[in-house]
Amino acid sequence: MGTQPSKIALLISSLISFTAFTATAEDLGASSATIDETITVTGSRFDRTVDQQLTVINTIEREEIARLNPKSVADVLETLPGVSVSRNGGAGQATSISVRGSNSNHVLVLVDGVKVGSATLGTVSFNTLSPENIERIEVLKGPRASVWGSDAIGGVIQIFTRELKGGEWFAGAEYGSNDYVRGSFGAGMNHGDGNTTLAVNHEQSDGYDVYNGAEVENDDDGYKRNALSLKGSQQINQNWQALWNGQYDKGNTQYDDIYASGSADESDYENYLWSLATQYSREQFTSKLAVSQSQDSNENFRGDDASVAIAEFETKRDQVNWSNQYLAADDLTITGGIDWSREQVRGDYAQDERDLFGAYALIQKQWSKLLAEVAVRYDDVENIDSETSYNASLAYQFNEQWRIAATTGTAFKAPTFNDLYWPDSGNSDLISETAESYELTLHFNNQDLRAYISVFQNKIDNLIAWAPTGEQDDFGWDIWKPANINEAKITGVELSANYQLLGLEHQLGYTYLNAENKQTDEQLIGRSENEFNYLLSYTWQQFDLLANYHYQGKRYAGYEQYLDAYHKLDLSLGFQIDDAWSLRLKANNLFDEEIISDQNYFSPGRELFFSVSYQAF
Template sequence: MGLKLRLSILTIALCQTFFANAASVNSKIEVITVTGDRFDSSPDQQLTVINTIEREEITRLNPKSVVDILETLPGVSVTRNGGAGQSASISMRGTNSGHVLVLVDGVRIGSATLGAVSFNALSPENIERIEVVKGPRAAIWGSDAIGGVIQIFTRKLDGGEWFATAEYGSDAYTRASGGVGISHGDGSTTISLNREQSDGYNIKNDNEDDNDGYRRFGMSIKGQQVLNQQWQLSWVGQLETGNYEYDSSRANEADYDNYLWNLAAQYQHNKLNSRLAVSQSRDHNENFRADNASLGRSLYQTTRDQINWSNSYTATDNLTFIGGVDWSQESIMGDYAIDQRDLLGFYALTRYQVGKLLLEGIVRYDDVENIDSETSYNASLGYQFNPQWRIAFNAGSAFKAPTFNDLYWPDTGNAALMSETSNNMDLTLHYDGNYVDGYISVYQNKINNLIEWAPNGQIGSDGYEIYQPANIAKAEITGVELSLNYNTWGIEHRLGYSYVDAIDLRGDTPLVGRSKNEFDYALGYSWTAVDLFVNYHYQGKRNAGDYNYDNATDYLASYNQIDMSLGYKLTESWQLRLKANNLLNENIISDHNYFSPGRQVFFSVSYQEY
């Protein structure tokens, strides 16, 4: 897409904001989130930026990976090593990919060895909603929440409800999915299944010229049972298993087999709400060469046992206390000097409202076995000018504990590492009217003790310096984030823009992998049996480091991507959907030498009984 077309889209979208008051009445839907403080709260009770994506929008997006959903949000940047089935990473507000905590139904997921989350293993069809909290939230959740928190909630159907979908598309893509809600007294259980595969395409510019396909199977179980007026039980189970091919000199294929389960009991009486949850998650990934299974075979496995006790006490209409205890044990498989550690955290939150002023304070203490303990905090102040306008100021700290690979990888681990730490401030102006809602947020995040590979002053037997992970880097990230949603004449509009200035303070140079500008514009329209959803994403050029080794900074080119989804309801239950990705067939590269797919088209048929 040329510059003129980009400017035209931006101009049209901005001009339409001036006509928002002429729109038809836009009925407001009450939004309740839990990720900000662990209990059901409305956004105006939480003094932080929270984006939510509901099932209806996920259906219209018809994504092929979870990162397809997340990339539509301002302040969230995606780096892909290929298409939907390949590995991908998330950066939030310019922080590292390991600085984002990811939860599924309250359960922490991801690898304790690599410090990464397998987004490619998650099935979008099994997701009910996603909540994304921007900024540090370690004071609530503990390690990793430096840039923000992503919580994924699995599908939930009432008894007697069910759905089924079949889809076919480019690169021999096929998908079959379905789910059913089962009633049992004062409770119900949802079972969702998803099976998909694709022959793929050649994802990398190298000597291995072949198609890199994938297959995955996902199953989720989610239920609850009301015992009496005070007690309720809930349970969650999820299994994700599959395989994906990629290009590498040592290994070119991987199998994964990940699962999680969570059992919880909740007590609610008068002013007290208390919840005790026991859970376990496993991240299992095995890499190998398809033509020589014994060459380059490697196994990464993390098992994480967790116990969480959370409590909320509403002392008065204006005063709330929240607090609890988190315990987890991480166990890994491999030849490590230490292959297990315990983590223990205590947190407390106080929220108090005085007239139009809302104050919130959070403090948390974390003890990570064999690592220095950390104390995190959040201090927030909000002022409600009137029913539409609100301003909020946040100051907070966060940390990320070193991974097992950083600490104990054979021959190169550094057991003396400290946690990476950060201090953040942000100021956000919110507006929520009948036809328009949005926010603009300005933030600064200073991160210290960043872990990077560096020479340790010793010489190996081969005569070269020995490198180890070390706490040697520091960064300063300054940014602006804008979100605007409005309706004009029955057309939904959503704009998102983020500016990120991420600097490596050691040499006052830009951090690798970031782009200063990203812009999103989505348009949705429904008319009788037809719905149309168009999404435009602009990714500015990215600093790619010096991959040519010529002592000069290299950049990945900026790109424009337009996706379209068109749905048609044959009846109240039957629906057809046509989805087209990368309509302009742009050459999209978000990581050096790795290509995203060109233009793709998908067609699905679905039935739902609600």
């Protein structure tokens, strides 16, 4: 471990040199700077341009999602630096998302501003979300508990559903490998000074045998996925606006369980969310009040009798969010608000509901080329503890193209209901997992190149893991329960570059990661030291071509074993017949590489898909 700092220093030096060279290369024609008008909201809950954000936020728009033609949200997220994906098979199987080496339950996931996920497991079922109903994704890197509260240790992922204007509509159909079938439709409707978008999607696939072991379950593991989203707004008068949105996902997944003794396994899910909000805007002041509810429900079945569930998990979360922003001056912005939520779970738990309360404030101040931001939040989690989180950031703009930003912050993750109250094995004495992070990021931006290099460190304490209690049961077996016994230190370098060269669009992302369990001095399970993604796109007349290459370094699997590194290449070819009709041919895993991102579970081999779509805009 003593060589790691020198390795990081060498890597930083090399990447900075590469970024600087690319930025000044004659082929790019880098001359006058341009302002990136991309708007993000995840950093502060209100619209801000990229140059106003002091944390790294990656965005993926609808156009790029359509060209990627993904079969899961994980396929989209995997193209981003610092985001790592682990799958128990294909698009319909359980999927874990790690941001900058953090655990999968250390990422806060929002859909149109509403927190989603299970309060029993503490994770989000990404395999239940339909990419066709997504307009935009924002991924904020690093802790942001100071604005969003619990879970935002590694980052925040916010998904925005489709949004169309009145008279706009789309329809699409697709067929592909493993008898994959998709049909989708969406339309926008005007009503006075407002509009509403309705989008629906259906997908199904016969799947394939995802587990490496015929003696366990020798069957195909298919899935069905249905999604409905509704999103709208109405301008009541000059100052008041009403907003609403809803999302409904229902489906079935067949999977392989190593403990199933040869029986078929499947799972039904039914998830939804809705939100009603009103927003008041006047001159320098904006206030938004939102009331929402989300449900995460899952039933597992085994064997021939698919009418009796062997396990049921359900989370309902009621939420009230009041957010305010005041532009005190051209160079001073004050943001603050209050969050309340009630989590309820179904099951034989000693405690089946809890209230969470949070209050936060954020101040951003500009002095000429210097931009500073401080955010503080207080959270109280019923029957557990209270946490105070902060973020402090400082950025200096050297010129129109170069900027450097430094950030430090804290975050926490409240224990789940399973951790605290699972019958006979929960530990109600647990406290929240906590984290402290540091980050330094160098940005470059002009008309042909947008790039950044970020060096980060995240220390996570009080990690919850199973441990012997020192007691024994009636049969003499040691009793194990969750305990706050682990700590981790994650250090890394993240590089992103989007540029034009030789008539081609290039997008590359690279992450170096040293994720260490400080209790055992071993690498954290499931992490890769090196991960690289490269998107190459080209447009010629009515054709467009997108090549997506992904390299995943070897992953530590525990007990001194590693999962093999792998390469994956996807190709997407589109043809625009006219202004409305288009065709697309997609090939995943073109070289049919054997991919295992989670031990003994195969990702799909080579797959082919053909789609046709119509868009009226």
